[in-house]
Amino acid sequence: MKNDATSPIISLGEFKDGVQRYPLTGIKVLIVGAGIGGLLAALECYRKGHSVLVLERAPSLSTVGDVFATHPPGFSTLKYYPALLRDYQAGSHDTQISFYTRQGQFVAASEPEWRDTACEREAGGRIGVTIPRPAHAAMLMGQIERLGIPVLFGRRVVRYTEDRQAGIAAAHTDGGECFDADVIIAADGIHSAAHDLLKKGSYPPYQPTNSYAARAGFPRELLAPGPQLQSILPKPGERDVTRVYCSKDVHLFLDATQTYVSFCYVYKDTPKPSQNTCQLSENTRHKYEHPMALTPAELLAIMTKDPDWDPAILELVSQAPREIMQWSLNFRNPHRQWTSPGGHVVMIGDAAHTFLPTSGNGAVQASEDAVSIAECLRQGGRENIAWSTRVHNTLRYERVSTIQRTGFVNQDILDSVDQVSQHPDAVILKIGSWMWGHLPEKYAADNYRDALAALRSGVPFENTNLPPGYKFREWTMEEEQERQSKGIVSDLRSNGDWTA
């Protein structure tokens, strides 16, 4: 078979639920975490011919949460799952993004940059701007069940080990079970137990950013039909809306369809001395690690510290029929190594990299990781598993680190909305086709061999999944926050061509 993942499959594997599987590779993959990255990794590893088992700590599939932003790359392989693609297209929100001041004054509006491009056609149809997390989890799980991929719930992994000589890794649960595999994909989120194995405790800690997000999502029918509130929601026959309300240090994202409404209010708290959560007292640490439930009245008290909020938004928050979950937004500085010393454990998604909501990319990059690791394992075959995880890491790190940094730069743009009324388009968060037009499966297939050769000979590999002409540079959250506190404009978007 050719190594190009996008060329016709010459030697066919199993065909089930419309999904054409590659021939079996004999690679036994264990995936820990049935979240956004883990569920897609399970599907992609199955499709690439690997044998797959998923472990999840929760007793059943978690369908909590509201919406997350989507870009085409994370959905670029759904076309290989016809039923899943239909579910995705039925569940995703195809919106125009409009920007407003806190007071409700319209500033600018934009269509998704990828609309009607080859990229969207390649993805098999319209890629919306957001999707509700419950619908997304249910659609991936539905496909997993139809393909018969085993998922064991109620298994909390507390430790990973690897036997470099035997070329296997194992996941140990708090119930005393041990699951081994040729490779473990640790998709177990920001507190991944894999961090201990990877760097013997020296992995960068996640730290509070002093920003918080209060979020809620619920059926629209639960809202009273008052004219003020209904004026910011789509009328019958109108398309879905995403509205971003901006003010200094405060942003509110509203996503609404004919049947569903969600909002996310992001705000900064008083800056605290530099700290990481490992150094915090048990009580304070709990505050950073777990969401707090707020009542609408409690959130309104926080919001109205700023005067003049659009009354329609205040009405929406006051009517939130469910608990509003307030999250501390924590961040882990980018770290180059996502694989264990022997290469048989690899972290993907939040386990490897955290994102601020203003980058709109945490879920997208977890999905890109899932597609890339499955293809790298296929490219390398059973003999090269450890090299394949390292190649995946090499192909992904610089792209992910650069996109992580956009979270800070986008904050600056949204913060400045009050000053941009002369140049309304300045607030539109252009991302560039290097970001939305990327095809992670093709990129892994096209670059696997060169990246492997570079790794084996110890020379740097030059990635092309970055803005054209971009010179990659390492960065930290501390540097970004210091830049912001001094009011210095970021040079990120002048490094390379971000308009291409």
Ligand SMILES: Cc1cc2nc3c(=O)[nH]c(=O)nc-3n(C[C@H](O)[C@H](O)[C@H](O)COP(=O)(O)OP(=O)(O)OC[C@H]3O[C@@H](n4cnc5c(N)ncnc54)[C@H](O)[C@@H]3O)c2cc1C
């Ligand atoms: C407030 C907020 C807003 C966000 N907004 C956006 C957005 O607009 N756009 C966007 O793209 N992203 C957004 N994100 C980020 C996005 O949700 C995450 O980046 C994404 O969920 C990462 O996927 P994941 O699979 O790595 O982790 P998760 O989806 O968190 O999944 C991890 C899974 O692992 C399981 N698990 C954890 N520990 C263990 C263990 N020890 N053993 C077994 N299982 C375990 C968990 O139960 C969970 O099912 C937001 C996140 C937050 C907190």
